[in-house]
Amino acid sequence: MTSPHVPSVAVEDVPTDFDGGxxxxxxxxxxxxxxxxxxxxxxxxxxxxAIHIPMVDVPARLDELEYDADLYVVCRQGGRSLQVVEYLTHIGFDAIQVRGGMVAWQHAGRPLVAQGDQQAKIY
Structure with missing residues (x-):
């Protein structure tokens, strides 16, 4: 899910040098x-x-984000990230939706980790 009014990028174009912000x-x-x-x-x-902040908690946890950083937002397939990017760009963040979400991330062979000793999977 995308919108012409929301900046977005394909998973292949998302950098991988994340360090929790x-x-x-x-x-x-x-x-x-x-x-x-x-x-x-x-x-x-x-x-x-990645930083994990469930969609409903984003407004209350803005202090965990860096205004000057490029902020790539991802969900499972794109619906929630679209809404969050609309909100974040409205309040001054440089937010970008990751098209296709974590499903596209896994499909593209991008790195995944999971909690505990289970194998990471999205779908």
Whole structure:
């Protein structure tokens, strides 16, 4: 799911140097991958270095995000990330939707990790 009014990018064009939002230097923050899926979805599999804030919690947890960083937002397939990107860009973040979500991420062979010792999977 995409919108012509919301910046978006294919999973292949998303950087992989995420470190939970920790800046690369004082002048250049690392890009942030914000995963807005629910806890059970996150535990099954997520991108290494992503920040997990379920969609409903985003407004209350904005202080965990960096205004100066490129903020890539991902969900399972694109519906929730579209809404979150609309909200974040409205309040001043440089937010970008990851088209196809974590389903496209796994399909493209991008790295995944899971909670515990289970094998990571999205679908």
């Amino acid at each position: 920790v800046p690369a230097s004082a002048d250049t923050p690392r890009p942030i991958l914000l995963d807005v899926r629910e806890d059970d979805e996150w535990q099954l599999g997520h991108a290494p270095g």
